[in-house]
Amino acid sequence: MEEKRVRVRYAPSPTGLQHIGGIRTALFNYLYARRMGGDFILRIEDTDRTRFFEGALEDIFSTFEWLGMSYDEGPVKNGKYAPYFQSERLELYQKYAKELVDKGHAYYCYCDSDRLERIKKIQEASKLPPGYDRHCRELSNEEAEENRKKGTTPVIRFKAPLDGTTSFDDRILGKIEVNNSTLQDFVLLKSDGFPTYHLANIVDDHLMEITDVLRAQEWIPSTPNHILLYKAFGWTPPRFCHLPMVMGEDGHKLSKRHGSTHVIEFRNNGYLPEAIINFVSLLGWSYNDKEEIFSLEDLTKIFDVDRINRAPAVFNYSKLKWFNGVYIRKLSIDKLLELTLPHYIKAGLVSEKPTDEELSYLKKILPLIQDRLELINDAPELSDFMFGTLPPYKTWSEILPKKVEKEVVIKILEDSLTILKDIEVKPHSEMQDALYKLTEKHSVKAGAIFMPIRIAITGINKSPELFPVMSVLGKDRVIARLENSIKKLKEESS
């Protein structure tokens, strides 16, 4: 049999910001399409008017762009099957819902929310499984007419089979079968004329010639409904592939209470798109047992649906951070500058319109902190001591090495000052060797020499390598900071 060109879609509903779970689904669809040389479609399922969220669309587009995922058809871009907003396809769904009624697969239901509420309460009270009681399923024409006269706008419900079974073959889960007796007469068309997810989704998937549906496992329970719908229409269903859920650290579906979940939050917090893509690709999928650093480009070549896991995956923030560090270390200094500059400006370390001088100074600082940077946003905090004549000293007493007498520290700093005044401040072993000699003179360990110098010069006890720092700072500032520290220490001891 000839294989059809693969067509997959990501179909978010604009009810909130894009989150990790959604983007994982989007990514897998994207990768599958690219790997198979097929089409990736973006479709906006805006069928719930009550939950529409203002910034959602903008967020979807910018998230895709930021992550570097392109789609072949979708809003704005359009394509052969336009429009890609379900809200613009209403007549279509109404037509198909009506068709189902005519074929006897669906019916008008006049039950209002009051009645629905009532039967729900009764079911709860008598511990019966909840669900619509199919009151309108076999309504006579007279009764229907009566309801119409009362002015109630009906919904259209699917007439689910009462017995037998419905099954489908999931690409990763295998055969899934349910008894039709457990199915509901779910709503297809709401009373406001909008379709429900179930109707709109399958109508569009069919019309848009979607071949594979990759979606989260939370959709498994409604898949039999969808299969039945395809059957009622006489259409061939696509292949289904249900992706494992993404959980929070407590084992529940990932949500806000687990911390950041929206892609935009990660973006704002200093995460790189490469890190998000790489990390998310490994949520429920793996390549092999040794490689795990992949670019989006790599992934389009190696992604394999058959290697997707069945079990849910817990979102591990610390591993994401590690990935971010990996990708930050891969950045060129120019790129790193571009990304960190706004933060330096915000921190007030660089002027609003940075001068060339400021820019080239930043370019000298960044290599100093690149290795230790985990989040782009942390750059200013990690390097603020590189700015100004004197660093922002903390309390001296807290920072001084504990095991060394203050008098000795002062002597060490004075000796260092003498040494440094005489040589070039370069990141060279010469400087290191010269200072190292002080360990013998004062009979202390290396740390007792370098720590005081570090603190005197940077004002902190955790800094990048001392000699590169001194080199970037320049001789004048090194001397000034050393002198200032000695002075301060002397004041404090008197």
Add this chain to the structure above:
RNA sequence: GGCCUCUUCGUCUAGUGGUUAGGACAGGUGAUUCUCAGUCAUCAGACAGGGGUUCGACUCCCCUAGGGGCUACCA
């Protein structure tokens, strides 16, 4: 409650009847004539339990337990 589904180190996972059960993150230790980070080395850490099937089960089957999802005129 009902239906569906899942189960290898704390976490992400490799594994497809015979392995010292491998890797990564996190954690421990050591090295890198200084701290932190990075890097390198190293340690610790798992097949949920019980029955089968088999010469042999992490791998196949059944049961139990535990987890998760769904159960809307939301997607």
